[in-house]
Every structure is written in structure tokens, then in C-alpha cells.
Amino acid sequence: MFLQERMRGLEQAPLVYNAHLSAAEEMGRSMSARIAIIGTGAVGGYAGAHMARAGEDVTFVDFWPENVQAIRNKGLRISHLRDVPEFSVPVRVLHLTEMQGLSKEAPIDIAFICVKSYDTAWATMMVKQYLAPSGYVVSLQNCMNEETIAGIVGWGRTLGAIASSITVDLCEPGHVRRAAGKSGAAHTVFRVGEVHGRITDRAREVGRLVALADSTQVTANLWGERWSKLVTNAMGNGVSACTGLISRDILLDDTLRAFTARLGSEAIRIGQALGYQLEEIHHLAPETIARAGEGDAAARRVYDERRLDEATKGGGAHRPSMGQDMVKGRRTEIGFLNGFIVGRGQELGLAAPANAALTSIVKRVENGELQADARHILDLRLN
Structure with missing residues (x-):
């Protein structure tokens, strides 16, 4: 910026x-x-x-x-x-x-x-x-x-x-x-x-x-803090909105948890390319999440341990704001979260396929074309 x-x-x-x-x-x-x-x-x-x-x-x-x-x-x-x-x-x-x-x-x-x-x-x-x-x-x-x-x-x-x-x-x-x-x-x-x-x-x-x-x-560091919060929201809000699940149930599912890391990884790499000084995200170093989403085994173990610990110790027993909006039949902010990340990535020549897929799914659920279901994410095939 x-x-x-x-x-x-x-x-x-x-x-x-x-x-x-x-x-x-x-x-x-x-x-x-x-x-x-x-x-x-x-x-x-x-x-x-x-x-x-x-x-x-x-x-x-x-x-x-x-x-x-x-x-x-x-x-x-x-x-x-x-x-x-x-x-x-x-x-x-x-x-x-x-x-x-x-x-x-x-x-x-x-x-x-x-x-x-x-x-x-x-x-x-x-x-x-x-x-x-x-x-x-x-x-x-x-x-x-x-x-x-x-x-x-x-x-x-x-x-x-x-x-x-x-x-x-x-x-x-x-x-x-x-x-x-x-x-x-x-x-x-x-x-x-x-x-x-x-x-x-x-x-x-x-x-x-x-x-x-x-x-x-x-x-x-307003901009670094702001992008870090954007990453946090991008990792959980849309997944809750299109699956109907609360945060804890998303984290306890291996496939969904891996998908949240993928979402975060794409967003972190775009934020880094924009020059932002990112802060901790889910009490993890941004680089750990980025590498976990990119398939680094060691980073993935750290990510899984932290997020599972969060879920099993009482965290995540709530519905994120976009999940609340979907339940209430309100318009979601998906275009300003994951969709925004995709758009900024396009400006830089960086693809964000997981965020793009989630944006599309949430919009279809919001418009009544699909019912909220975890299979929308579980059945994704991303390279």
C-alpha cells in the first residue's frame, strides 16, 4: 500500500x-x-x-x-x-x-x-x-x-x-x-x-x-495488524458459513483443518508480497501457518497441535460472525474477506485458489443455490 x-x-x-x-x-x-x-x-x-x-x-x-x-x-x-x-x-x-x-x-x-x-x-x-x-x-x-x-x-x-x-x-x-x-x-x-x-x-x-x-x-503497525486479522477471519468465517459448523467442529476435522491452513497460507503470502509486517495469527507465527498450508510436514505438525489444543480446551465453541450471518439469512462479507484476498493477489500475479473456491461456495450458499454442508469443502480437489 x-x-x-x-x-x-x-x-x-x-x-x-x-x-x-x-x-x-x-x-x-x-x-x-x-x-x-x-x-x-x-x-x-x-x-x-x-x-x-x-x-x-x-x-x-x-x-x-x-x-x-x-x-x-x-x-x-x-x-x-x-x-x-x-x-x-x-x-x-x-x-x-x-x-x-x-x-x-x-x-x-x-x-x-x-x-x-x-x-x-x-x-x-x-x-x-x-x-x-x-x-x-x-x-x-x-x-x-x-x-x-x-x-x-x-x-x-x-x-x-x-x-x-x-x-x-x-x-x-x-x-x-x-x-x-x-x-x-x-x-x-x-x-x-x-x-x-x-x-x-x-x-x-x-x-x-x-x-x-x-x-x-x-x-x-495498523496495516500489519489489519491484514493479520483479515487472515484470521479468512481462515474460519467462510468455512463456518458454508458448512454450518462452529469453529471447534471445523478444527477437529482433519480435512477442514488442513483447508484452513491452506486459506491462511495464501493470504499470508499475499500480505507479505504487499509489504505488510504481519503479527501472530491464532497465536502462531505467520510463517508457520504459511508453510503448513504449503505442505511442510514440520510446520503442519505445529499448526495441528496448536489448533487442536485450542479446540479441545474449550476454544472455538462459537459460530464466527459470517456463520452467524448465514444462519440469520443476512448478507455475508465474503467478498470483503476471502474475495478481497483473491483480488489483491490477482493484482500481484499471485493465485489464491482455496480462497477463490471458498468465496464461490459461500456465495452459492448465501444465494440459496446450495445448502450449508461440510461436503462442499471435503469434496474440493485443489492442486
Whole structure:
């Protein structure tokens, strides 16, 4: 990417927060920044609820009427599989059609875009008119949407935030459920960064805000972090969507697990060719996954051991976001995940046949041409 050259030489030691429920007291409060969460789904609802609970000035916007009404009636409810008490927090929530009322209020300082990737452009355009002159937009989404956002508000008003292995689900209107406890020091959930790679005061402020929900790192390597998360999603989301399986069942099947390594390998090689400095993926070195997917026996043993350990010790007992979308009959982000990887590879002359095959299968299941079934992957014949 053209910003890669500007990033080199600007790296600094990352700023790390280990957030707990008392993070507001530990880190101090923002100076009355007005915050908008555009898309009160799983990630936006989860992160935003913790901000609101800590006393931040947050306005939620959503376009699902039942979700808006449930939040108005009972507050935004957050629950965890273990260790963390459930809570509900009263919040201000607007339906999309009510957003015009923001024109009569103080402008928005920080807008978090938390919609699906295919809705990024219109959501950014919608909130742009209500931003303060110094206001900025944060992509808190899957995929790589910063360029789309920057095309609307400018690169100087664009930041990125990654939610890594957060396992949240909008399980019913007004209720976000996390299929785990808090990660804390065991795993850094949120990675926040500027597109140019410098660690700025506003990146620190975004880091402080999302750290109210869980552990956070402000990074000088946004693009490497973003591509690494793209690889993570590409390895599991589409496979769940087209097979109907949860992550654990995918990992316990030898053929499906090998296919996830193949998907990751192709994506890693393309990311490396693009010049990204990749971070750990599934707590493995990217090169290990790449070699495992390419057939290296030693790397494959390491990969299998790590992923099987993850599955047998309670990890993966959830449905990835694209699998959730398929079950709910929603449009998937396959074109912005595996399809995006295929497209970037084509620009470089690098083939990604596994990602291309998966993209095609998921689209056919999504369109009703096929029913979700593991055989779609088990019967593939790839050279």
C-alpha cells in the first residue's frame, strides 16, 4: 500500500492497556468528547456499552427497529459465557431515520463505524455531516475499510481499530453475548492505530475508550495488524458459513483443518508480497501457518497441535460472525474477506485458489443455490 513507505521508521513502542471494569477510574475520563457508534451490533454494542457504563457521552445509531426498541425499553444488555457478571446499561439510541436530529446538537468528535463492510461507505457519509471540524472516524470492523472511509472524510480523519478473537454475538435485540470471559493480559483484544503509523494523542484516546471493554494496544503497525486479522477471519468465517459448523467442529476435522491452513497460507503470502509486517495469527507465527498450508510436514505438525489444543480446551465453541450471518439469512462479507484476498493477489500475479473456491461456495450458499454442508469443502480437489 502507498502508505507503507510513510510508516517505515515511524514505529514506536506500542501503548498497552489491560482493562478491567474499573478502567474508567484507572485511566481517567475523556474531556466531554461526543461519541457516536454507527451500527449497534455485536462489536459496536459491546464496546459502546462499556463506554456508556463508564460515563462517556455515547449516542448509538442502528437500523434494526427491534434492536433500537429493545435497547430503549431495557437498556443495552451485555453477558459473558463465564467470569463476568451480566449488566444492562441505559443508553441513548437512535434509529437511522432519527439521525437528522443530530444537526441541532453539538457535533460528534469520534465516530466509530461498526457496520458490515458493504455498508461502510453510506454509514461514513451519513455521519460525516455531523462531525466536528476536528472530529474523526474509526473503523471498528472486520476487513480493511480504512481506504473507503478515507475516501469520504480524508486520510487525516481516519483511524483503525481491530477486535481480535472477541467472539461476540448480537444474540437477540438489545443483547450482546460474548462466548468467553474477558481476555485481559492473556490476549490483547483491541489494536488501535493511525494509518500513517505514528502513535498520536487521538489514537491513545481511542485506545482508552475501547480499553473500557477489554485489553487494548495502540499500535504503530495498523496495516500489519489489519491484514493479520483479515487472515484470521479468512481462515474460519467462510468455512463456518458454508458448512454450518462452529469453529471447534471445523478444527477437529482433519480435512477442514488442513483447508484452513491452506486459506491462511495464501493470504499470508499475499500480505507479505504487499509489504505488510504481519503479527501472530491464532497465536502462531505467520510463517508457520504459511508453510503448513504449503505442505511442510514440520510446520503442519505445529499448526495441528496448536489448533487442536485450542479446540479441545474449550476454544472455538462459537459460530464466527459470517456463520452467524448465514444462519440469520443476512448478507455475508465474503467478498470483503476471502474475495478481497483473491483480488489483491490477482493484482500481484499471485493465485489464491482455496480462497477463490471458498468465496464461490459461500456465495452459492448465501444465494440459496446450495445448502450449508461440510461436503462442499471435503469434496474440493485443489492442486
